[in-house]
Amino acid sequence: MQSFTLFSISLVIVLATSYSDAFTINDFPEDFLFGAATSAYQWEGAAEEDGRTPSVWDTFSHSDDKGNGDIACDGYHKYKEDVKLMAEMGLEAFRFSISWTRLIPNGRGLVNPKGLNFYKDLIKELRSHGIEPHVTLHHFDFPQALEDEYGGWINRKIIEDFTAFADVCFREFGDDVKLWTTIDEANIFAIGAYSQGIVAPGHCSTPECSTGNSSTEPYIVGHNLLLAHASASKLYRLKYKNKQRGSIGLSLYALGLSPYTNSKEDEIATERAKDFFHGWMLKPLVFGDYPEEMKRIVGLRLPVFSEEESEEVKGSSDYVGIIHYATVYVTNSRPTPSLLPSFYTDMGIDTIYIGNSSFDTSVSTPWGFENFLEYMKQSYNNPPIYVLENGLRMKHKSTLQDSERVEYIEAYIGAMLNAIKNGSDTRGYFLWSMIDLFELVGGYEKSFGLYFVNFSDPGLKRSPKLSASWYTGFLNGTIDVVTQEITQLQRNLSASSSL
Ligand SMILES: *[C@@H]1O[C@H](CO)[C@@H](O)[C@H](O)[C@H]1NC(C)=O
Ligand SMILES: *[C@@H]1O[C@H](CO)[C@@H](O)[C@H](O)[C@H]1NC(C)=O
Ligand SMILES: *[C@@H]1O[C@H](CO)[C@@H](O)[C@H](O)[C@H]1NC(C)=O
Ligand SMILES: *[C@@H]1O[C@H](CO)[C@@H](O)[C@H](O)[C@H]1NC(C)=O
Ligand SMILES: *[C@@H]1O[C@H](CO)[C@@H](O)[C@H](O)[C@H]1NC(C)=O
Ligand SMILES: *[C@@H]1O[C@H](CO)[C@@H](O)[C@H](O)[C@H]1NC(C)=O
Numbered sequence: 461m462q463s464f465t466l467f468s469i470s471l472v473i474v475l476a477t478s479y480s481d482a483f484t485i486n487d488f489p490e491d492f493l494f495g496a497a498t499s500a501y502q503w504e505g506a507a508e509e510d511g512r513t514p515s516v517w518d519t520f521s522h523s524d525d526k527g528n529g530d531i532a533c534d535g536y537h538k539y540k541e542d543v544k545l546m547a548e549m550g551l552e553a554f555r556f557s558i559s560w561t562r563l564i565p566n567g568r569g570l571v572n573p574k575g576l577n578f579y580k581d582l583i584k585e586l587r588s589h590g591i592e593p594h595v596t597l598h599h600f601d602f603p604q605a606l607e608d609e610y611g612g613w614i615n616r617k618i619i620e621d622f623t624a625f626a627d628v629c630f631r632e633f634g635d636d637v638k639l640w641t642t643i644d645e646a647n648i649f650a651i652g653a654y655s656q657g658i659v660a661p662g663h664c665s666t667p668e669c670s671t672g673n674s675s676t677e678p679y680i681v682g683h684n685l686l687l688a689h690a691s692a693s694k695l696y697r698l699k700y701k702n703k704q705r706g707s708i709g710l711s712l713y714a715l716g717l718s719p720y721t722n723s724k725e726d727e728i729a730t731e732r733a734k735d736f737f738h739g740w741m742l743k744p745l746v747f748g749d750y751p752e753e754m755k756r757i758v759g760l761r762l763p764v765f766s767e768e769e770s771e772e773v774k775g776s777s778d779y780v781g782i783i784h785y786a787t788v789y790v791t792n793s794r795p796t797p798s799l800l801p802s803f804y805t806d807m808g809i810d811t812i813y814i815g816n817s818s819f820d821t822s823v824s825t826p827w828g829f830e831n832f833l834e835y836m837k838q839s840y841n842n843p844p845i846y847v848l849e850n851g852l853r854m855k856h857k858s859t860l861q862d863s864e865r866v867e868y869i870e871a872y873i874g875a876m877l878n879a880i881k882n883g884s885d886t887r888g889y890f891l892w893s894m895i896d897l898f899e900l901v902g903g904y905e906k907s908f909g910l911y912f913v914n915f916s917d918p919g920l921k922r923s924p925k926l927s928a929s930w931y932t933g934f935l936n937g938t939i940d941v942v943t944q945e946i947t948q949l950q951r952n953l954s955a956s957s958s959l
Pocket of ligand 5: 930938
């Protein structure tokens with residue numbers, strides 16, 4: 461899931477700055493984890509198999525013809541093949557998510573033994589190849605049954621059901637899983653699904669959505685997500701942590717935000733945007749309450765933490781999961797008060813994309829990534845961070861020679877190294893995505909994979925892209941990140957494969 465178009469008023473073209481200092485994987489701390497990621501609905505397929513029931517994503521993706529995850533990469537059947545590819549690449553960690561409705565088909569209650577076995581087998585397969593599993597519990601695909609029964613995330617009842625689902629996961633998988641992310645991209649899930657209505661379950665106030673309220677629901681959902689995360693975290697710490705010794709965190713979509721000009725107005729607008737986008741989740745997690753500016757603007761539509769809830773949310777994340785792709789410039793656009801406020805009208809900014817707004821050959825802005833990590837360090841007491849997603853979207857069928865992707869990744873890893881050298885407590889980095897997937901925004905047209913998947917081939921054949929070879933070399937320490945290497949690798953690969 462990624463890359464939301466906010467609203468772009470114009471294009472600014474900046475030359476890509478290539479990373480100048482050479483580095484290798486050996487410049488990173490010894491226990492730093494390099495991996496790659498997928499998510500259940502986007503990778504597994506087998507949507508109706510072995511007792512799995514629909515999630516809101518099954519419903520949502522079947523409401524149009526932009527593709528769905530019925531088959532996806534068929535990871536459910538091909539996980540051994542994929543773990544082998546991961547091992548060959550030298551991945552140290554693999555991030556995936558658990559399909560709530562595969563494990564607990566009704567959303568609560570009985571556990572599905574076949575679902576349980578699938579995740580046990582996958583985790584065992586990873587461990588036997590020396591790959592550390594990083595498990596996300598909620599990656600956008602919650603049970604349709606709970607949406608139908610009580611409105612899903614807009615109802616506090618989901619906190620109890622989510623916690624019970626987490627309990628099953630900790631109990632069944634926790635001996636082998638040391639890294640847990642409760643909720644993926646909590647901020648963009650609340651915005652995308654409940655203010656814009658562009659992801660499942662597709663709630664908004666405008667006629668495109670059959671239900672919803674963009675003025676209130678994103679804030680109610682944001683609140684419930686924080687409480688559900690805190691509740692699962694509390695359970696983990698009380699019941700499992702001593703024995704299992706893992707960590708648990710929440711993840712955020714970390715859009716880089718930078719003032720367009722050095723005017724006071726743009727600076728203030730950028731601070732406001734940071735409060736809305738990041739502070740919304742981070743201030744409660746680190747300090748126990750929402751940002752003042754948000755409380756002032758959103759007023760009574762923003763739920764209030766009781767003292768007890770505030771204590772429970774504060775400190776509930778052992779680390780912060782960061783999903784980062786891009787940086788935008790921010791200008792002030794204090795809007796005329798809107799009759800139908802939404803998350804974005806409340807935030808009141810305009811954004812200007814840097815580079816190619818199509819994102820497909822997006823000009824990379826690694827400095828925005830470095831700044832974000834620096835901001836986490838300075839504004840939020842330098843929490844441990846896992847970068848859970850980063851990568852470049854390209855047209856799916858473009859080429860195996862994804863040299864733009866390689867350049868993007870090199871620059872971003874370099875930027876992360878700069879931040880670490882300056883004190884950021886960043887502990888891991890996962891490329892999105894291990895292989896081409898069903899993308900939640902964009903279906904099968906665009907992809908991020910290190911491996912190409914031929915979705916027209918009944919066998920869903922996987923083929924390594926240049927980026928997979930590059931990552932292999934980087935992970936085994938034979939690649940020094942300097943330009944000549946990429947060029948050479950590119951020549952080597954074009955000699956051996958093509959689409
Ligand atoms: C959204 O909720 C608010 C507060 O309850 C209400 O005033 C408003 O009319 C609702 N808007 C829509 C479009 O339903
Ligand atoms: C944006 O990307 C498209 C697709 O790769 C390319 O054709 C176009 O020239 C780019 N535009 C700019 C302004 O760089
Ligand atoms: C490095 O960290 C120091 C101390 O937090 C900070 O003042 C400085 O701006 C940082 N440098 C960069 C390049 O971010
Ligand atoms: C994908 O598979 C189909 C069917 O096997 C084949 O005809 C096609 O050439 C393949 N495409 C690519 C890009 O490999
Ligand atoms: C390291 O990766 C490179 C690039 O893929 C490969 O050519 C080389 O054989 C690998 N070396 C080891 C020791 O695995
Ligand atoms: C490319 O191939 C040449 C010759 O086989 C080899 O010496 C070189 O190490 C390879 N470069 C990379 C980056 O894999």
